[in-house]
Amino acid sequence: MSPELPFPVAAHAALSDSQLRHNLAHVTRSIRSKRAAAVAELSDWEQLRAAGAALKDRVLRHLDEYLLELEASVTRAGGVVHWARDAHECNRIVAELAAAHGADEVVKVKSLTTEEIELNEGLARHGIRAVETDLAQLIIQLSDDRPSHVLVPAIHRNRTQIRDLLRARLPEAAADLSDDPEELVAVARAHLRRLFLRARFGVSGANFAVAETGTVCVLESEGNGRMCTTLPEVLVTVMGIEKVIPAWRDLEVFLALLPRSSTAERMNPYTSLWTGVSDGDGPREFHLVLLDNGRSDVLADEVGRQALRCIRCSACLNVCPVYERTGGHAYGSVYPGPIGAILAPQLSGLREHRSLPYASSLCGACYEVCPVRIDIPQVLVHLRERVVASAPRAGVRGALDPERLAMRGLARVFASRRAYEAAQRAGRRGQGPFVSDGVVRRGPGPLGAWTSARDLPAVAPQSFRDWWRSSNG
Amino acid sequence: MIVSVNRASLFITCLNDTLFPQAGRAVVSLLDRLGVAVDFPLQQTCCGQMHFNTGYAEEAIPLLRRFVGAFADAEVIVSPSASCVGMVRDAYPALARRSGDARLEREVHEIAPRVLELCELLVDRVGVEDVGARFPHRVAYHPTCHSLRALGLGDRPLRLLRSVAGIDLVALPDAESCCGFGGTFAVKNADVSVAMLTDKLRAVLDTGAEVVTAADSSCLMQIGGGLQRQRAGVRTMHLAEILAADGSEA
Numbered sequence: 264m265s266p267e268l269p270f271p272v273a274a275h276a277a278l279s280d281s282q283l284r285h286n287l288a289h290v291t292r293s294i295r296s297k298r299a300a301a302v303a304e305l306s307d308w309e310q311l312r313a314a315g316a317a318l319k320d321r322v323l324r325h326l327d328e329y330l331l332e333l334e335a336s337v338t339r340a341g342g343v344v345h346w347a348r349d350a351h352e353c354n355r356i357v358a359e360l361a362a363a364h365g366a367d368e369v370v371k372v373k374s375l376t377t378e379e380i381e382l383n384e385g386l387a388r389h390g391i392r393a394v395e396t397d398l399a400q401l402i403i404q405l406s407d408d409r410p411s412h413v414l415v416p417a418i419h420r421n422r423t424q425i426r427d428l429l430r431a432r433l434p435e436a437a438a439d440l441s442d443d444p445e446e447l448v449a450v451a452r453a454h455l456r457r458l459f460l461r462a463r464f465g466v467s468g469a470n471f472a473v474a475e476t477g478t479v480c481v482l483e484s485e486g487n488g489r490m491c492t493t494l495p496e497v498l499v500t501v502m503g504i505e506k507v508i509p510a511w512r513d514l515e516v517f518l519a520l521l522p523r524s525s526t527a528e529r530m531n532p533y534t535s536l537w538t539g540v541s542d543g544d545g546p547r548e549f550h551l552v553l554l555d556n557g558r559s560d561v562l563a564d565e566v567g568r569q570a571l572r573c574i575r576c577s578a579c580l581n582v583c584p585v586y587e588r589t590g591g592h593a594y595g596s597v598y599p600g601p602i603g604a605i606l607a608p609q610l611s612g613l614r615e616h617r618s619l620p621y622a623s624s625l626c627g628a629c630y631e632v633c634p635v636r637i638d639i640p641q642v643l644v645h646l647r648e649r650v651v652a653s654a655p656r657a658g659v660r661g662a663l664d665p666e667r668l669a670m671r672g673l674a675r676v677f678a679s680r681r682a683y684e685a686a687q688r689a690g691r692r693g694q695g696p697f698v699s700d701g702v703v704r705r706g707p708g709p710l711g712a713w714t715s716a717r718d719l720p721a722v723a724p725q726s727f728r729d730w731w732r733s734s735n736g
Numbered sequence: 737m738i739v740s741v742n743r744a745s746l747f748i749t750c751l752n753d754t755l756f757p758q759a760g761r762a763v764v765s766l767l768d769r770l771g772v773a774v775d776f777p778l779q780q781t782c783c784g785q786m787h788f789n790t791g792y793a794e795e796a797i798p799l800l801r802r803f804v805g806a807f808a809d810a811e812v813i814v815s816p817s818a819s820c821v822g823m824v825r826d827a828y829p830a831l832a833r834r835s836g837d838a839r840l841e842r843e844v845h846e847i848a849p850r851v852l853e854l855c856e857l858l859v860d861r862v863g864v865e866d867v868g869a870r871f872p873h874r875v876a877y878h879p880t881c882h883s884l885r886a887l888g889l890g891d892r893p894l895r896l897l898r899s900v901a902g903i904d905l906v907a908l909p910d911a912e913s914c915c916g917f918g919g920t921f922a923v924k925n926a927d928v929s930v931a932m933l934t935d936k937l938r939a940v941l942d943t944g945a946e947v948v949t950a951a952d953s954s955c956l957m958q959i960g961g962g963l964q965r966q967r968a969g970v971r972t973m974h975l976a977e978i979l980a981a982d983g984s985e986a
Contacts, residue, residue, distance in 0.1 A: 275927045584914045588931045622925060624918025624932070625789060627885035647791030670787055674795035677750065677782040678802065687754050702964060712926040717933070717961030720755045727748050727757035731764075731776045 267595025269618040274589040283419050283590050290418050294581045297527035298632070304529070305519070314516045316636040319572035322507055323562060329474040329507045330553060336477030340539025342549040347501075349556050354385030356552055357466065357499055361391050364497050364548075366464035372481060372488040373397035374468025375413060375575055376503050378597045379610075380556060382466070393466070394458055396487040398451050405432045411591030411599065413577035414525050419590050422447065455487060465495035465546070469502040470574065471517055472551070475510040478538040479551065482521060482531045489533050498537075498546040504553050505562075505571040517574060520634035524576035557610035566645040570605045572635040577602075579629035579639060585622055594619060601629035605642040613646070613653055620646035669709070690722040697721075741861045743773045745810035747803075747824075747851065749817045749953075750782035752974075756953040759816045759974035763854060766869075766980040767814070770862055774814075779806040785823040788831070790920045797835050800828055804843045812861065813851045816976045818951045821853045822886035853883065853951060854976055855892040865895045870983030872902030876945035877975075878936070878959065880952040881914050893951055893975055900978060906943040910935070917958035933962045941968060948972045 267273065277283060302308050322329055334344040347353035361369055369386065371377065371393055383393040383404075395404040399417040403410050406428050410416030417425070426442040435453040440446060467488065471480040479500050481488050492498055508517065522531040540549050562568050580586045580600030591599030596607035596616055604623055608616040620643050629639040655661040676686045697703045702718040705711065713719055725733075744767060748760045764774050783803055784796030803824065807813050815821050825848045832844040858864055877897055883889040897905050916922065916932025923929075936959060940948050948963070950956050953974055960972035 271925050271927065274925065278927055278931050584916070584932050585925075585928055588928055620791075621921065622928075624881070624914050624916060624921045624929070626881040626914035626918070628881075628912075628914070631885060644789055644791070647789070648793050649791075651791035666790075670790065670792045670795055673782075674787060674792070674798070677784070678798050680779055680781060683750075683781040690754070702961075704965075709923055712923040713961070715926060716930040716965060717958065718964040719961060720957060722754055723757045725757060727753040727760035728776070728778060730757055730761060732778075735776070 267615070270593060270595070270622040271618065273593040273595060274585075274622070277589045277593045280590075282421065284588065286419055286421060287587055287590050290415065291581045291587045294527060298524065298578060298581065301523040301527040301529065305523070311516060311519055312634055312636050315520050315574070315634055316572060318508060318513050318516060319505075319574075319635050320569075322509065323505065323568060323571055326504065326507070326562065329509060330504055332474040333472055333477060333507050333551075334553075336474060337472075337539060337549075337551050338477075340477045341541075342477065342539040342551055345550060345552045347552050347554045347556070350380035350385070350554075353380050353501060353552055353554050353556070354382055356550075357382060357501065358386055358389040358391060360497065360499055360550055361386065361464050362389060364464060366391065366497070368392045368394060368458075368462070369464040369466050370394050370396050370458055370462040370491045370495065371400075372465070372467035372483065372491045373400045373416070374466070374501065375597060376468045376501050376554060377466065378410060380501070380554065382501065396455050396458065396491055397483070398448065398485060398487075401451060401455070402428060405429070409592060410597070412580060413575055413591075413598070413600070413602075414580075415577075419592070455490075459487075459490040459494050462491070462495045463497065465491040465498045467492055467498065467500045469500050469506050470521065471508050471514065472500075472502055472506055473509075473511050473514065474507050476538055478511065478536050480514065481535045482518075483533045483535075484526065484531055486533050489535050492535050492537060493545050495546055497548045497550070499550045499552065501552045501554055504555055504558050521574055521576050524574075524578040524632070524634040557612065560612055561606075561609045564609065564645075567605065567609050567642055569637050570602070570609060570642060572637055573602050573606065574635060575602075576634055578632040578634065582628040582632050583623075584626060584628070585624065589622075594622065601639045601643075602637070605637075605639055605646060608646055608650075613649055617650050620644075620650055665709070684726075684728070687722065687726050691724070694721055740863065741772055741812050741857065743775070744812045744814045744857065745807055746774050746776045747780060747783075747807065747813050747815040747817075747820070748776070749815060749820045751957070752816060752953050755957070756974065759953055759976050762974065762976040762980035763814065763816050766867060766976060769868060769980075770858075770864060772857075772862065775810075777806040777810070783820045783823050785820055785827075786919055788823065788827055793831060793834070796827075797831055800831055800835075800844070801840060803828075804840065804847055807847060807851075808843070810847075810850065812857065813847070814854055814857045815851065816854050816951070816974055817953065818853050818880055818883035818887050818889065819954060821851055822882045824848055824851045826886060853887055853889065855883075855889055855896060855951060856887070858896060858979075859892045866899035867896065867979050869899075869979050869981050870901040871978050871981040872904075872983060873947050874904040874906060874943075874945045875947045875949055875978065876906050876908045876940055876943045877911070878908060878915065878940075878948055878950045878955065879911055880950050880955045883951040884912060889951065896975070896979060897949070900981075902983065903978070906945055908943055908945075909939045911939075913939075915955045915958050917955045919954070922958060929958070930962075933958055937962050937966070937968070940970060946970060947978070949975050949978055951975050
C-alpha cells in the first residue's frame with residue numbers, strides 16, 4: 264500500500280466522523296455479544312483454542328514440509344501449483360494465466376490476501392477487470408473505497424449511502440430504489456447473476472488448504488464464493504503459505520473455531536471444499552498460487568511468528584476499544600485492528616506501519632478472544648522494541664529523539680534511590696507554576712497531550728516514602 | 737479469620753509513591769488493622785513497566801535487578817497496583833532470561849510468585865472478605881484491564897467491596913471496557929485515549945456514583961483526570977482507601 268499517515272494522525276480524523284463512530288459502536292457491540300453467546304455454547308472452547316494454536320504452531324515449525332506435501336497432493340489431483348515470492352510475482356502469475364485463457368474479466372471471492380497484494384490493480388494494468396462478488400466487497404469496489412474491517416469490509420457505510428451508490432453505479436437499480444436491505448440485496452443479486460453466468464475465470468483466496476489431500480477450503484455467507492469456484496472454466500486460488508493445515512481431520516477444529524469467532528454462527532452458510540479438478544464438475548483447470556510476501560521473515564521472528572496462526576476471524580477487531588473508535592482505515596493497512604497492528608508492520612519488515620504497534624492500550628481483550636491464542640499484547644510490546652531498536656540514532660534527529668532522551672533519563676533516575684528521591688523533590692518544587700488546586704491543568708512538553716483533556720495530579724506534598732520515614736523513623 | 741500471613745513488604749510503585757501516597761498509607765493502615773505487619777524497603781523505585789511496554793526493555797533490566805535486590809528478603813510482597821504486579825509476574829521471567837544472568841533469572845523465578853496484588857493477599861492469603869471497613873457512599877468499581885486479564889482477580893475486589901459497611905455499590909455498565917490509559921498510549925495516542933475515556937466517564941456518570949474505585953492508580957488517574965476536568969463532582973479513590981476507611985471521614 265502507499266505510504267500512510269501515522270496512526271495517531273489518521274485516528275484523529277476518524278474520531279470526528281460521527282457516522283463512522285455510530286456504525287462501529289453499533290456493529291461491534293452487536294457482534295461482540297453474539298460471539299460471546301456462540302462461544303459459551305461449547306464447553307470445550309478453551310481446549311479447541313489450544314488445539315487450534317497447537318496445530319498452527321506445528322504447521323509453522325514444519326512449514327517447508329507441509330507446503331511440499333500440499334504441492335504434491337494438489338498436483339496429484341490435477342491442479343497446478345505456483346510459488347510467488349511477493350505481490351509482484353503473484354500478480355504477474357495470475358495476469359498471465361488470465362491472458363493465456365483470453366479472459367478480460369475475472370470474478371472474485373472476497374479475499375484479504377488478494378487485497379494485500381492489490382491483485383485487482385495488478386490485473387487492471389494488464390487490461391483485465393476484476394469483479395468483486397461479495398456484497399460488501401462489491402460496495403467497496405463500486406465506491407473506489409478500501410475495506411475497513413476484515414469480515415465486514417463496508418462496516419463504515421450505512422444503507423442509505425449504499426442505496427445511493429447502487430443507484431448511481433448499477434444499471435439494474437431502479438430510480439426509486441429504497442434503502443430496504445432486501446431490495447438492495449435483490450439489485451446486487453441481479454447484477455452478480457449476470458456476471459457469474461458469463462464468467463470464465465474465477466479467483467479466490469483460501470481459508471485453509473489440507474496438505475494431506477490437496478483440498479482447498481473457503482468459508483463464506485452469501486454463496487457468491489460457491490458461484491466463483493464452480494462456474495468458471497478456470498479457477499485460481501491465491502493463498503498465503505501459512506494457510507496450510509496438516510490433515511483433513513484438522514478441519515474439525517478450525518471449522519468449529521472460525522464461524523463462531525467471526526460471525527458468531529455455529530456454522531457458516533457456505534463451506535466450499537475442492538480437490539484439484541473433477542471430470543464433468545466445476546472448473547476444467549485449477550491453479551494454486553502459494554504466496555510468501557514477507558511471511559518467511561515473520562516466521563524468523565520467535566515472538567512475532569505467532570501472528571501467522573491468524574485465521575482472519577476478526578474477533579480481535581470487534582472487541583478492540585481502539586478499533587471500535589477509529590475504524591479500520593486509520594490503520595492504513597489491509598489488516599486493521601489488533602491483528603493488523605502486529606501483522607502489517609511484520610509483513611513490511613517494519614519499513615512501514617511503524618506507528619501501528621503503539622495503536623493499543625494493551626488492554627488484552629484481543630488475546631482473550633483469539634481462537635488461536637495469539638498473544639497480541641506480547642507481540643505488540645515486542646514490535647515496539649523492534650521499532651525503538653531500528654529508529655535512526657545518527658544525526659541530530661537520532662541524537663535528540665525526545666522520547667528516547669526521556670526514557671534514558673528516567674531510567675537513570677529510577678536506577679538509584681538517591682536520584683529518584685531527588686527527582687521527587689525537584690518535581691515538587693518545579694511544578695509550582697503549573698499547579699492550581701492540586702492539579703496541573705496545562706502541562707509542559709509531552710504532558711500537554713495528557714492535559715489537553717485531562718487534569719494531571721500534582722506531585723504530592725509528601726511522598727509515601729517521606730511519610731513512612733516520618734512515621735516509622 | 738485465618739491469618740497465614742503476618743508480615744508483608746509493601747511494593748508501593750513509583751506512581752503511588754509520588755502522586756498517590758494516600759493509597760500506600762491506606763494499605764498500611766488496612767493491613768495493620770488485620771494484624772499484618774508491613775515493612776517498606778526504601779531501595780525500591782520503579783518496576784520498569786513503562787519502559788518495557790514502550791519498547792525500552794533494555795532500560796527495564798537494571799530496574800528489574802533493583803527490584804529483586806530491594807525485595808530479596810521479603811516473604812510476601814504486596815502492591816496496590818495490578819499492572820505493576822503483572823509486570824513482575826508476567827514480564828520479569830523473560831526479561832531476566834534475556835539479561836543472560838543465570839543468578840538473576842533464578843532470583844526472579846523465586847520472587848515473582850511471592851508478589852501479590854492487595855486483593856489477592858486479602859482474599860487468598862489472609863482469608864478475609866470483610867475487612868471491617870465502613871464507607872457510606874455510592875461507589876462504582878472499574879475492573880482495570882490488568883486486574884481483569886493479566887492477574888485474573890475475578891470477583892475478589894467486588895467481594896471485598898460488598899462486605900464494606902454502608903456502601904452503595906452500583907454496577908458500572910460496560911465495566912470491562914478499557915478506560916484508555918494504557919501507559920504512554922495515553923500520550924502517544926491521546927485522541928483515541930480520550931475517546932475511550934469519554935465512554936468510560938459516560939458510564940460512570942450514568943450510575944450516579946460519588947466515587948469511582950479500582951485496583952490501579954494509573955487508570956484512576958485517567959478517569960479522575962477526566963472527571964475533574966469536566967467538574968463532574970465525582971472523585972476517584974484507590975480500592976485500598978475504601979477498604980481502610982472506618983467511616984470517620986464520611
